Amino acid sequence: MTPITAKRAVEKPPGPRLQAIREPLVVKRWYIHLLLWIIVLFMGFPLFYAVLVSTQSNAQMFRLQLTPGDSFGINLEAVLDRNIARLMFNTFAVASMVTFGKAALSIFSGMALVYFRFPGKSLVFGFILVALMVPGEVTIIALFRLVALDLGWGNTWTALVIPAVASPTGVFLFRQHFASITPELSEAAQLDGANPLQFLFRVLLPLSRNAVAALVVIMFIGAWNSYLWPLLIVTNPDLQVIQVGLSTLDDGLEIGRTYGPIMLGAVIASIPPIVIFVLMQKQFLQGFALTRNK
Amino acid sequence: MGAVSGFFGTLASMIPLQFCVLDPDNQMFFDLSIFGHSARVNAVALITGLLIIAVTWAFALAINEIRHRWLARKRIIAATDSAPGAFVGYSFSPWIFIAPTVIGLALFTYYPAAQNFFLGTQLARRGVANTAFICLDNFASLITNPLQDAHYYVISNGFFFLAENARYLAVLGNSFFFSVLIVLCTNVLGIAIATVASQKIRGAVVYRTLMIWPYAISGVVVGVVFAVLLGGGGSGFFNQGLQLLGLPSLPFLSDPWWARISVVMAATWNKLAFNVLIYIAALQAVPKELLEAASIDGANAWQRFLNVTLPIISPYIFFVVFLNLNYSFFDLFAVIDNLTGGGPVNSTTNLVVDVIRVGVESRDIGKAAAQSIILLLIVIGLTYLQFRVLGRRVTYGVD
Numbered sequence: 001m002t003p004i005t006a007k008r009a010v011e012k013p014p015g016p017r018l019q020a021i022r023e024p025l026v027v028k029r030w031y032i033h034l035l036l037w038i039i040v041l042f043m044g045f046p047l048f049y050a051v052l053v054s055t056q057s058n059a060q061m062f063r064l065q066l067t068p069g070d071s072f073g074i075n076l077e078a079v080l081d082r083n084i085a086r087l088m089f090n091t092f093a094v095a096s097m098v099t100f101g102k103a104a105l106s107i108f109s110g111m112a113l114v115y116f117r118f119p120g121k122s123l124v125f126g127f128i129l130v131a132l133m134v135p136g137e138v139t140i141i142a143l144f145r146l147v148a149l150d151l152g153w154g155n156t157w158t159a160l161v162i163p164a165v166a167s168p169t170g171v172f173l174f175r176q177h178f179a180s181i182t183p184e185l186s187e188a189a190q191l192d193g194a195n196p197l198q199f200l201f202r203v204l205l206p207l208s209r210n211a212v213a214a215l216v217v218i219m220f221i222g223a224w225n226s227y228l229w230p231l232l233i234v235t236n237p238d239l240q241v242i243q244v245g246l247s248t249l250d251d252g253l254e255i256g257r258t259y260g261p262i263m264l265g266a267v268i269a270s271i272p273p274i275v276i277f278v279l280m281q282k283q284f285l286q287g288f289a290l291t292r293n294k
Numbered sequence: 295m296g297a298v299s300g301f302f303g304t305l306a307s308m309i310p311l312q313f314c315v316l317d318p319d320n321q322m323f324f325d326l327s328i329f330g331h332s333a334r335v336n337a338v339a340l341i342t343g344l345l346i347i348a349v350t351w352a353f354a355l356a357i358n359e360i361r362h363r364w365l366a367r368k369r370i371i372a373a374t375d376s377a378p379g380a381f382v383g384y385s386f387s388p389w390i391f392i393a394p395t396v397i398g399l400a401l402f403t404y405y406p407a408a409q410n411f412f413l414g415t416q417l418a419r420r421g422v423a424n425t426a427f428i429c430l431d432n433f434a435s436l437i438t439n440p441l442q443d444a445h446y447y448v449i450s451n452g453f454f455f456l457a458e459n460a461r462y463l464a465v466l467g468n469s470f471f472f473s474v475l476i477v478l479c480t481n482v483l484g485i486a487i488a489t490v491a492s493q494k495i496r497g498a499v500v501y502r503t504l505m506i507w508p509y510a511i512s513g514v515v516v517g518v519v520f521a522v523l524l525g526g527g528g529s530g531f532f533n534q535g536l537q538l539l540g541l542p543s544l545p546f547l548s549d550p551w552w553a554r555i556s557v558v559m560a561a562t563w564n565k566l567a568f569n570v571l572i573y574i575a576a577l578q579a580v581p582k583e584l585l586e587a588a589s590i591d592g593a594n595a596w597q598r599f600l601n602v603t604l605p606i607i608s609p610y611i612f613f614v615v616f617l618n619l620n621y622s623f624f625d626l627f628a629v630i631d632n633l634t635g636g637g638p639v640n641s642t643t644n645l646v647v648d649v650i651r652v653g654v655e656s657r658d659i660g661k662a663a664a665q666s667i668i669l670l671l672i673v674i675g676l677t678y679l680q681f682r683v684l685g686r687r688v689t690y691g692v693d
Contacts, residue, residue, distance in 0.1 A: 142406035166398025183379025225512035
């Protein structure tokens with residue numbers, strides 16, 4: 001047998017025999033589809049209900065009407081009266097700044113931990129790892145005192161952005177990611193005379209596009225959904241973020257409360273993170289592959 | 295080793311106390327009755343004893359851990375220190391690269407954490423710069439503070455032991471109640487849903503997307519939406535449904551026990567998408583050959599799940615359980631604040647909600663800092679447990 005025929009045999013597309021083996025792996029049982037649809041409805045149900053109520057008046061909601069109501073316009077007006085556009089813009093601005101800062105600092109720190117040799121490196125890494133374990137809620141009282149009283153940043157976006165920017169999680173994940181890239185790459189870059197910044201922007205970042213995207217999604221959703229810190233540090237409604245604004249939509253008296261605007265606010269506040277999550281799902285799942293190795 | 299660390303631990307915790315335990319003005323008492331036997335306990339002495347035990351224990355663990363690490367490092371020192379691919383001749387730039395993160399963490403994580411230990415011994419009011427040293431009264435008041443109107447049957451009410459005036463114990467009990475139930479519900483439901491969703495089926499990716507998108511929803515939205523579903527001024531969606539079926543409506547947010555169940559339901563839904571996501575990935579990593587071999591041996595579906603699938607995905611289960619524990623101890627504030635507001639009568643107030651109530655609303659920074667230290671001890675305990683469990687290989691084979 002000549003090598004050429006052997007190669008041809010390998011290149012041949014899978015024949016009917018192979019397909020016959022692969023076929024039974026795909027299950028075509030209708031009850032699994034039914035079960036899956038029930039699960040999908042169950043998982044989405046609270047938000048589906050919120051969408052439904054956001055179009056209804058109180059009377060329609062209490063009648064358990066399961067079709068869209070006629071009060072969407074009134075509800076939207078009520079929500080806009082509460083300045084929801086301003087709140088959404090604020091949240092978008094703050095979350096973008098936090099995400100950008102976190103990503104930039106994490107990339108640089110991860111690079112320092114992987115591509116440089118310096119005294120006390122393992123100590124610095126330990127310092128970051130310990131901080132990774134401490135949830136923000138543990139330090140929030142002392143942090144509040146520090147930021148509001150000692151630094152005087154109360155009621156500013158500085159207080160929302162700066163303390164959130166140093167991210168041990170981000171540093172840790174980028175360090176793990178960079179360490180998984182073969183060191184021959186940076187050796188080759190050094191041979192070609194690249195300095196660390198050139199290596200970062202020309203080689204490392206283009207290679208890490210998926211990891212960066214995944215972490216940006218996680219960071220953005222986290223920043224968008226943060227509630228406790230803005231609730232404490234910002235009291236000026238013009239600077240407030242949507243999550244806190246949302247809970248003030250709920251502040252009406254029990255008697256005069258209308259549920260449509262509250263639900264509409266909840267839906268509007270959920271749209272940006274959901275859209276970003278669904279659009280970047282593929283990268284996000286790779287981000288999870290990173291976190292799982294923790 | 296233990297004796298030495300015990301000695302230093304005791305010493306380290308005694309020095310900052312300035313022997314204030316012995317000061318007769320600083321005695322705070324509370325009545326403790328266990329199974330009907332009642333006793334008068336000195337709260338400051340009790341707290342001091344507990345702190346010394348905790349610090350000693352932490353010291354012993356830390357020393358043991360450092361020794362262990364050091365021995366392990368000696369063996370792999372060549373592998374870690376060679377740093378292949380490192381840039382040569384740049385001694386200053388790594389510091390520039392890492393300085394913002396290190397400074398940020400030092401200022402906004404380490405400094406406040408250390409500050410907690412100082413503030414915990416002070417009479418400190420929110421918005422007031424001056425503080426006064428009050429020894430361990432902030433800690434002692436956690437167990438002597440009057441309960442007032444709190445419901446605290448989780449660990450008390452005569453069924454296990456009755457700590458009179460122990461508001462904080464009730465709060466602690468709530469936190470443990472939430473954690474156990476949330477971890478149980480999210481994991482059982484998560485594995486069940488992921489088992490169905492990880493079937494090889496047409497459109498599996500679409501189904502997965504439709505299931506996991508609630509991951510992006512915030513705790514505030516969960517709290518607000520569930521407040522309408524469960525509460526709704528007494529006739530929310532669930533109660534309307536019950537009435538339609540001719541059943542009596544349930545006091546979801548107005549009865550202490552139902553309010554706790556409501557928080558568990560909302561938090562479970564909040565975390566479910568994440569668990570499903572991880573478990574789908576875990577179940578897809580289970581090798582088909584093992585399942586086939588088991589079914590050839592005559593195992594039915596349940597036996598296959600119990601004896602093959604479950605052991606293989608157990609590392610993932612431990613990982614998810616620890617993440618969920620962290621979530622249910624520390625991240626429930628947004629859900630609780632918007633669903634029940636910690637009520638009715640404090641029945642859904644957990645540790646973090648209480649820190650905010652005390653520190654921000656009652657303006658007592660010192661007491662809130664003392665509570666934060668207890669939170670920190672819980673973090674250390676959870677982290678230690680996590681390393682012990684996850685550090686060991688739980689199962690041989692696929693990971």
